Amino acid sequence: xxxxxxxxxxxxxxxxxxxxxxxxxxxxxxxxxxxxxxxxxxxxxxxxxxxxxxxxxxxxxxxxxxxxxxxxxxxxxxxxxxxxxxxxxxxxxxxxxxxxxxxxxxxxxxxxxxx
Amino acid sequence: xxxxxxxxxxxxxxxxxxxxxxxxxxxxxxxxxxxxxxxxxxxxxxxxxxxxxxxxxxxxxxxxxxxxxxxxxxxxxxxxxxxxxxxxxxxxxxxxxxxxxxxxxxxxxxxxxx
Numbered sequence: 632x633x634x635x636x637x638x639x640x641x642x643x644x645x646x647x648x649x650x651x652x653x654x655x656x657x658x659x660x661x662x663x664x665x666x667x668x669x670x671x672x673x674x675x676x677x678x679x680x681x682x683x684x685x686x687x688x689x690x691x692x693x694x695x696x697x698x699x700x701x702x703x704x705x706x707x708x709x710x711x712x713x714x715x716x717x718x719x720x721x722x723x724x725x726x727x728x729x730x731x732x733x734x735x736x737x738x739x740x741x742x743x744x745x746x
Numbered sequence: 747x748x749x750x751x752x753x754x755x756x757x758x759x760x761x762x763x764x765x766x767x768x769x770x771x772x773x774x775x776x777x778x779x780x781x782x783x784x785x786x787x788x789x790x791x792x793x794x795x796x797x798x799x800x801x802x803x804x805x806x807x808x809x810x811x812x813x814x815x816x817x818x819x820x821x822x823x824x825x826x827x828x829x830x831x832x833x834x835x836x837x838x839x840x841x842x843x844x845x846x847x848x849x850x851x852x853x854x855x856x857x858x859x860x
Contacts, residue, residue, distance in 0.1 A: 680848060
């Protein structure tokens, strides 16, 4: 049972345009969400997070939106740059309850920025 | 700070052989984790530890054992390697809840079992 889903395995975007990566979750106990970025032959690195008490969090070119009623979050990258080409993982946690020590990851979306 | 380090970076094993992967962190993190990454499967939790001397099973624990004898180290063991354990293994660590929530990952160990 995949509790965190990234339905798009890959995405290609022109440099300078907006990249939108999507993530859906099924577990209503999840209340904290993170995005990780992974380059080949490296470990994932933390990018941005959002708590369920917010619906938006922004950090430079990266913005994460959370729609709790739809159990959906998205990562917007504006403007997209070649260095953004990587695999992006969505992750979720139930920080306020059982299992708060663990993250559940999606399967990842490979983003390719076309120069 | 070196962050999270993993040893070795690459390893090739024959079916039935054993090995231990070492993870070390110098951030004084309480929690440590072992994941495996397979194509199309994302990151799946194998085992984790919420403190020195403690371990717990994750999503895919079969065929693996772990130990956390020191706070800064988390060892992952394969007693009898199988081809299905061919994967990239990542270690991660984080502070206990109440601090920041993100996990910090090591660079990975690529394991091939033939």
